[in-house]
Amino acid sequence: MKSFFKQRNNGKAVGLLAAFAFFAVLPLFIGEGYISLVNEMLILAVAASGLNLMMGYAGMVSFGPSGLYAVGAYTTALILIYTEIPFGLALIAGPVMAGIISVVVGWFCVRLTHVYFSLLTLAFSQIIHTIIFGWYGFTHGDDGIVDIPVPEFLSSITNYYYFSLIIVCICLALLWMIVNSPFGKTLQALRENPERTEFVGIHIRRYQLAAFVLSGVFLGVAGSLYCGFNKNVFPDFADVMKSTEMLVVCLLGGIYYFLGPAVGSIVYIFLDKTISSFTEYWPLALGLVIIVLLIFMRGGIVGFFSESVAAMKERGRAKQHVSH
């Protein structure tokens, strides 16, 4: 039994190392356009995984993650254009600010449950969008903030890719630690049955707020990272379409699997770019993807495959029994 677990864990570690090695050598084989594309996938993976801490693990479905993502992006952008504060600090300020805003927004939101919670998160992201859009003198409104100064060594696409890769790995490692901690397990219990969780002595609102803020911080990291990558930020970072995108990414990969959102990000951006290249009706394709997911693949891609593998093993075992 014990050796079985050890084996499985080793397998996992080898898999993760292989994935890291793959992403590390990737730029040697592909052009800059594709490096950018993969970078976008990585950043979206952090946003979606952060969102999924709240959605998949704690069962709190947010309709407004883009608000906090935009807070991260704009905080970094504004600091870089208005002040002399170095890039590193501006990058850290993004998630810090997103965390602070999350405390305020979350404090209200966790007072509600189910669809009311979701709608309130949507309302807050709309408020954030409106502020960014309307405060022309400060945020440049719908012109966005363009040509954000980024340090020399990070302005090359490949260098920024490696920079992102490191941060993304750190974020995913932190999220992995959180979801496997006692806190993470308690969040899962909360998702399954809030009433019962409260009656094992858990102050559930406090835990929900903590999940909300942690989610917000990772959304902020993604926003800041994207700001440095794109060197331009726009109000539509905070809009409903962006939130929908993050939700779909989580569902696409599978919300009950740690790597679901990351896999979802890769597939989503791949579909987005391929389909957009030969038709302008990408939203139509997106709609079809959502329908297929919700009706035929409720566990998402990761869920679909892990269930198929489990079923195959089961069949294999059954066959063995028959032949003996």
Next chain:
Amino acid sequence: MAVNDVSLNIEEGELSSIIGPNGAGKTTLFNLLTGHLLPDKGRILFKEKEITGLSTHEICRKGIGRSFQRTNIFPRLSVFDNVQVAVMSWRKKSRNIFLRAQRLLREETDEILESVGLGDKTEKTAGLLAHGDQRRLEIGIALGSHPELLLLDEPTAGMSPEESERTVDLIQGLAREKGLTLLFIEHDMNVVFRISEKIRVMHMGEIIAEGKPEEVRANEEVQRIYLAEEA
């Protein structure tokens, strides 16, 4: 209506039951004791300290555990996780984000699972267990918070007679072994008269009789209510 003018005193270490027709207010009484409902009037004391108006998670921490009438578990978590969540909360580990939960408090959790007869099913998904096992798991979750007073709301509901007997033995054993004070709601009179040291009868939101099983059995008002129900 629900619960009206109820006064009861539960002695430490006693094993007692509440019976009464449907709608008598038994579950409502539990909900008042555990803070799921707030009384309009009156006070609730636990170990000589006032707990009226505390929230449910605070009351749980004071040492009152509970199982629910409708099975109330964490369906998609493993059997082990179901109980471990409660144990972690009791041990004040739930907030920790740096520890790895997998091996945490394993012995204690396994011991509780063993004591409710689920020692061989720890890795199973809770929601896929048979009904009787789910009911026992619920008792396991309640034990995870180390209660001194355990309230069980129809612990044998929906069980086959054999299962029901097994569960009753288990409850009795637990109460003795851990020195629990136990109060349970039950419809199955065989169970009630077999293990209760004291029986309380509720009707229309009031406690109308209270005493040893033979006293309650002989009580005329109780007989009238139960006969009227059957007629």
